[in-house]
Amino acid sequence: MEAIISLLEGYLSNETILRRTVVAVVAIIIFILGVGLSVIFVGVTNPIRRRLGMINASESNKGALSLKIATAVGPVAAFILPKEDLERDKVKTDLYRAGYHSPQALQVFYALKAVLTVGLAVVALLVSRFVPSVSSQTLMLYVAIAAAVGLLAPNYVLSKSLERRLRMLRNGFPDALDLLVVCVESGLGLGPALQRVADEISVSHPELSLELATVNAEMRAGVQREKALKNLSERTGLPDIRGLVGLLVQSMRFGTSVADALRIYAEEFRDKRMQAAEEQAAKIGTKMIFPLVLFMFPVFFVVAVGPAALRIIDAFGTLG
Numbered sequence: 001m002e003a004i005i006s007l008l009e010g011y012l013s014n015e016t017i018l019r020r021t022v023v024a025v026v027a028i029i030i031f032i033l034g035v036g037l038s039v040i041f042v043g044v045t046n047p048i049r050r051r052l053g054m055i056n057a058s059e060s061n062k063g064a065l066s067l068k069i070a071t072a073v074g075p076v077a078a079f080i081l082p083k084e085d086l087e088r089d090k091v092k093t094d095l096y097r098a099g100y101h102s103p104q105a106l107q108v109f110y111a112l113k114a115v116l117t118v119g120l121a122v123v124a125l126l127v128s129r130f131v132p133s134v135s136s137q138t139l140m141l142y143v144a145i146a147a148a149v150g151l152l153a154p155n156y157v158l159s160k161s162l163e164r165r166l167r168m169l170r171n172g173f174p175d176a177l178d179l180l181v182v183c184v185e186s187g188l189g190l191g192p193a194l195q196r197v198a199d200e201i202s203v204s205h206p207e208l209s210l211e212l213a214t215v216n217a218e219m220r221a222g223v224q225r226e227k228a229l230k231n232l233s234e235r236t237g238l239p240d241i242r243g244l245v246g247l248l249v250q251s252m253r254f255g256t257s258v259a260d261a262l263r264i265y266a267e268e269f270r271d272k273r274m275q276a277a278e279e280q281a282a283k284i285g286t287k288m289i290f291p292l293v294l295f296m297f298p299v300f301f302v303v304a305v306g307p308a309a310l311r312i313i314d315a316f317g318t319l320g
Helices: 002-013 015-045 047-059 064-080 085-097 105-128 136-185 190-200 206-220 225-236 239-254 258-282 289-319
Strands: none
Touching: 015 105, 085 105, 085 136, 085 225, 105 136, 136 190, 136 206, 136 239, 136 258, 190 206, 206 225, 225 239, 239 258
């Protein structure tokens, strides 16, 4: 290991070899980018793929841009998609939970990562031409940082989108649960009750409304209720919905009253929300310490002690 480190240090200290290496890396990147663009161009101009894209676009106008991207990326999808099924399924699940329901979302996501990784690295190289004072080592560092940003930025945006959608589902779940209890206690079955709740909250909470309507559509299409409810839990990934689904599945399996089970779960969930609110309120005192120390106390001392300090300075000035 020490021999390898010393060899790398000697290699980086040679300015000529380093420049040649940078030129070779740039040439390889441009060559790969050119090959990828040519393959994508051939895929776009392929009449078979274009016809398939037109057929799919005629079936659904929504997601036309992602469909075009997926059609173009089709020839190189095997090179940019992950090989492990576990990673592929995880990213696909995260994309669906984040609200990207298009069948081509996985291909578009990894195509975007590949384009940003190569594109930002090339942009960093092009910008460096206008800054001749940058050394080769610094240039390689900037290129590596740009490529890392292009590689990690889609994952960051996906995680933020997932957090935002989970927060929106969590905010709409209490209202949906109360409405579901009212509908079931009034005599509606589980399927019609879910559809009624989905219709009522379609304006205030459209994400949760879509998920509940999907459950009802699956049950009407012939999917078993337990399977449709478990699919809801898998699609949303929300612990509150997972608990509700488990309760409903157990109630239907053992033949107990769904209305009673929903009423008990609503009461427990209301207590849980109250405890969470009390916990957040108890943390306010600790969280307020830092703003008080950094912003309020210095201003208070300036206002309270400032005039006295000025008078003391004037007094010592007159004595001198």
